[in-house]
Amino acid sequence: MQQPRGTRVRGTRQAEALAAALASLPGFCSAQEIHAELRRRGEHVGLTTVYRHLQVLSEQGSVDMIRDASGETLYRQCATTVHHHHLTCRSCGRSVEVEGRVVEQWAEKVAAEAGFTSVDHTVELFGLCPVCSGG
Amino acid sequence: MQQPRGTRVRGTRQAEALAAALASLPGFCSAQEIHAELRRRGEHVGLTTVYRHLQVLSEQGSVDMIRDASGETLYRQCATTVHHHHLTCRSCGRSVEVEGRVVEQWAEKVAAEAGFTSVDHTVELFGLCPVCSGG
DNA sequence: CTGATAATGGAAACGATTATCATCTTATCC
DNA sequence: GGATAAGATGATAATCGTTTCCATTATCAG
Ligand SMILES: [Zn+2]
Ligand SMILES: [Zn+2]
Ligand SMILES: [Zn+2]
Ligand SMILES: [Zn+2]
Numbered sequence: 001m002q003q004p005r006g007t008r009v010r011g012t013r014q015a016e017a018l019a020a021a022l023a024s025l026p027g028f029c030s031a032q033e034i035h036a037e038l039r040r041r042g043e044h045v046g047l048t049t050v051y052r053h054l055q056v057l058s059e060q061g062s063v064d065m066i067r068d069a070s071g072e073t074l075y076r077q078c079a080t081t082v083h084h085h086h087l088t089c090r091s092c093g094r095s096v097e098v099e100g101r102v103v104e105q106w107a108e109k110v111a112a113e114a115g116f117t118s119v120d121h122t123v124e125l126f127g128l129c130p131v132c133s134g135g
Numbered sequence: 136m137q138q139p140r141g142t143r144v145r146g147t148r149q150a151e152a153l154a155a156a157l158a159s160l161p162g163f164c165s166a167q168e169i170h171a172e173l174r175r176r177g178e179h180v181g182l183t184t185v186y187r188h189l190q191v192l193s194e195q196g197s198v199d200m201i202r203d204a205s206g207e208t209l210y211r212q213c214a215t216t217v218h219h220h221h222l223t224c225r226s227c228g229r230s231v232e233v234e235g236r237v238v239e240q241w242a243e244k245v246a247a248e249a250g251f252t253s254v255d256h257t258v259e260l261f262g263l264c265p266v267c268s269g270g
Numbered sequence: 271c272t273g274a275t276a277a278t279g280g281a282a283a284c285g286a287t288t289a290t291c292a293t294c295t296t297a298t299c300c
Numbered sequence: 301g302g303a304t305a306a307g308a309t310g311a312t313a314a315t316c317g318t319t320t321c322c323a324t325t326a327t328c329a330g
Contacts, residue, residue: 012295012308032286046310051287071206071317072286087249096249102237107260114222114231119262125242127254135250147277147326167317181279186318206286207317 017043018053027093028066028074028086066124089129098125152178153188162228163201163209163221201259224264233260 021037029037035050054075057063063077066086078084078097085103088095103123111119156172164172170185189210192198198212201221213219213232220238223230238258246254 048310087245087251098245100241102241106235106237110233111262115265116222116262117268119260122259124257125254127246127251130250133252183279
C-alpha cells in the first residue's frame with residue numbers, strides 16, 4: 001500500500017468503526033449520538049476521537065454538517081459529494097438530499113447586486129418526515 | 136394608561152436602552168457585543184437582562200436572530216417584519232435584507248414532494264460587504 | 271404606606287466543543 | 301526479533317456562550 005510517507009489516514013480500528021457507523025446511520029446525528037451508537041455496537045471509541053475524526057471528515061467534504069435549532073452540530077455521510085442541501089426531520093433526524101439550481105442562482109444574483117464578495121450560503125429545510133408526521 | 140392588567144412590557148430603563156442600541160446598530164451583533172455597546176453608552180444593563188430581552192424580542196419577531204459560522208447567535212432589529220433573509224458581512228456584521236420569492240416556492244415544493252410537514256427553512260447568505268472587500 | 275407582582279443582575283450552573291498531555295500503536299530501521 | 305520515532309488515542313481539564321438561581325430592587329394598586 002503506497003502512502004505519501006508519513007500520512008496515515010484511517011486504517012485504525014476507531015476510524016473504521018466510525019466510518020461504519022456513519023454509513024449505517026440514516027440521518028443527521030450529533031457527535032454524542034454517534035459516540036453512543038459506537039458504544040452500542042460494542043466498539044470503544046473515545047468521544048474526543050469521534051469529534052476529531054468528524055472534523056477532518058467534514059473538512060474533506062466526506063460528511064455534511066448542519067446545526068439544529070438548539071445550535072448543536074449534526075453530522076451525516078451523504079450519498080453524494082456534490083453541492084446540495086437537506087430536508088431534515090426535526091424529530092428523528094432522517095434527511096433527504098435536495099438540490100436547488102434556483103437557489104444557487106438566486107444567491108449569486110443577490111450577492112452580485114449588493115456588491116458582496118466571497119459569498120456562500122446556508123440553506124436548510126427542517127420539518128417532520130412522513131413517519132414522524134404520524135400519518 | 137391602559138395595560139392588560141398585570142403585564143408590564145418595556146418601559147424600564149434597561150429595555151429602553153436596549154431598544155435604542157438595537158435601533159442604532161447597523162448589523163448583526165452578538166449579545167455580548169450589544170452588552171458592550173450599552174456599556175459604551177454609559178448605560179448599565181446586566182448581561183442576563185440583555186439575553187432575556189433579546190429572547191423575548193426575537194420570539195415576538197421584533198429582532199432577527201442568526202448564527203454565525205462559530206455557532207454564536209447574532210441579533211438585529213430589521214427594518215421590516217415581513218419574512219425575509221439576510222446577506223451579512225462576515226467581517227463587520229453589516230447586513231442587507233433580501234427577499235426571495237423563488238426560494239420560498241422552492242422550499243415548499245421540495246417539502247411537498249418529500250411528504251414532510253411543518254417545514255420551515257433557514258436561508259442565510261454570508262460574504263464580505265463592499266467596504267470589507269477592500270475595493 | 272404596604273403588600274403584591276414584575277424586573278434586574280451577579281454568581282453559579284450548564285453543555286457542547288476543544289485543548290492538554292500521558293499513554294498506546296504502528297511503521298521503519300538495525 | 302527489538303529499538304525507536306512518529307502518529308493516534310482518550311481521560312481529564314479548560315473554554316465559552318448561554319441559562320438558571322435567587323436575593324435584591326423597582327413599580328403599582330389600594
Ligand atoms: Zn422523522
Ligand atoms: Zn446551495
Ligand atoms: Zn432581518
Ligand atoms: Zn424564506
